[in-house]
Amino acid sequence: MPEWLVLVLAMVAVCAVVVTITLVRHKTAAVDEDPNETPDVIEYMTMWIGVVYAIVLGLAIAGVWEARSAAQDHVQAEAQALHEISERVQVYPADVRDRIRADVNAYVGHVVTVEWKEMSDHDRTTERGAELLDRIRTDVTSYQPKSDFEAQAYQPLVDQVAAVDQARNARADSVSPTMPGVVWFGLLGGGVITIGMIFALQIRRTPRELILAALFSSLIAFLLFLIWDFDAPYSRGITASAEPFLSLFPGIKG
16 A cells, blocks of 8 residues: 555544544533633643643654664765775776676665665565675775785775675664654554543534644644654655665666
């Protein structure tokens, strides 16, 4: 099911629940109930519950957005380091240069085709990707420079291989959702409490109040969906992209 459809259904469902409860409560309310006599303490508590929950939502959105941005930075760093390896080996003999570039292209092709789908579907990287990276490392570190010019390029190439390895490990660490279950419990529970406080204010069945209640509940549903969508940087709607690999290695087809 498309994620936008999940969002629409969630917002519609929350609105329907709130409106239904409001209508049922209005019909079953006592005849002498006066909705204008809501105690001041309830209004005060409702206000502060909304403020606290808004802060929690804001922090959660900022956290998952930062994690998503960091995931994209890991991809950019990995692609850039691979590109540097491919370019810097031009000072090596043709057979060594071509072998290293072929292994770099094989690694990139595996990442953007096979491994990216594995991260999206199963929240993990592949052993084959690690093997291809080890092959690049072996190619670079096993070569013995035969001139001062090649020797000057050797250490920077080794450093770039280490940068690729570091970026790959960071990418592997960021494939899983970042929000702990206890945080989701707080977010969902806080949403239920915040929306439930609407009924403590004894809202009436006027179109204006029903519309406002529906909009408020759908906004919370949207924000919770946004957090859930950002929570997995490589597998949901607004994800980290493999574009850095594709732009630096245009011959690779994703």
